[in-house]
Amino acid sequence: MNMKQISEHVFQCEFELDLSIRMPIHTWLIKDDEDVYIIDTGIEKFADDLIKAVLSIGTPKAILITHGHHDHIEGAAKLVEKFNIPIYAHQKELIYINGEAPYPKKDELENTGVAHIVQPLTEQTIAYLPIQYYLTSGHSPGHVVYHHEIDRVLLSGDLFITSQEDLYPPIRKFSVDMNENIDSGAIIDEIKPTLICSSHGQSLFYNDQLYKKYVWNYRD
Template sequence: MKVIKVSPNIYKIETWFMFKMSAWIVTVEDGVYIVDTGMSFMGKKILEEAEKLGNLKAILLTHGHSDHVGGLKKILEIKNVPVFSHEADIKYMEGKEPFPGRKKAQSLVQPGVVQPLEITNGNLQDIDDLTPIHTPGHSPGHVVYYHKKDQVLISGDLFTSKNGQLRKPMAMFTSNMDEAIKSSYVIEDLKPNIVSICHGNDVKEPYKQMKNYLATYS
């Protein structure tokens, strides 16, 4: 696994397991956050890298698929911290129902481990320097995290990328592709300098590509 400094406060941890997989570490004034935990074998390394940068405050999830929550158990065995995701994904990762489009339920986390992100006036509440934004489609509770100071959007699986170009999320793992494409409008709203992508390389000035992206996939 390699660590890439995306921006002054954001680090991306990448590895390969059939395809590129990533998680993120975000530094704040009084500690760090982990965003996603990758596969099981990634968990311990992600925690080690996070604790080089500061005290771990919490784990934030973009969504509940196994390649994003797989390292969670190993991290929590070492460090007892709160874990948050959008409430819409919690029942699926707890194995109460299959994710939409899947035939079988998967018990990926123990009930009660993951708490819902807080909502204020209809919007997800900021967590230090990160603004969570609900971007459903890849999963019902998919969330991106925007770092306004660094102008970076941690996009989870909202996109993939190839040769510096935005691509749609992986179809076989996406619950509702039409909804996922609609959620991509977050790029036009925020105009981040960088969109950081789990299964691909990061893309600079992604808002310049949105007209072509929407024309291709809408």
């Protein structure tokens, strides 16, 4: 695991998935005084390293999930057990996280390890933090992104895959509706973050041509 501080209050933890191609998985830690909020948890085998990373910078307070795919939530059970903290995801994700239905385009139920303990994300959940969430459906029905409003860092989950220069769509076979996902990406022109950080890519500085180029290249 590699942890680096990407802004005053945001730390990024990078893990590498053993596939035929290099696939980084990012989770993030948001520090608010001595409190730490965990954005996504990666897969289970990363959990012990993530626990150490959290404790190295503060006191864990909650887990916030971008969506319920296994590489974003599978490690959550260990963290919840270790820290006894709440975990939140968008209401639209709960039916899949709870194993009550498979994600659209999938035959198997998700085995998240945190079925029926994830609470619905609301404005009140993070009202006391300089963080806002936005529903960005398409990759999954309840996918959200998190924006740190002071640091102007957007934690975009699987809304995009990013390079240092461009936006790319997430993997199509794992996405419910690619055009809806691409339309959801317009959020970057609404909030205009300084930095865009995706779960499976490089950090990318925002500019007002990024989304225009992305739509032109990828929307049907």
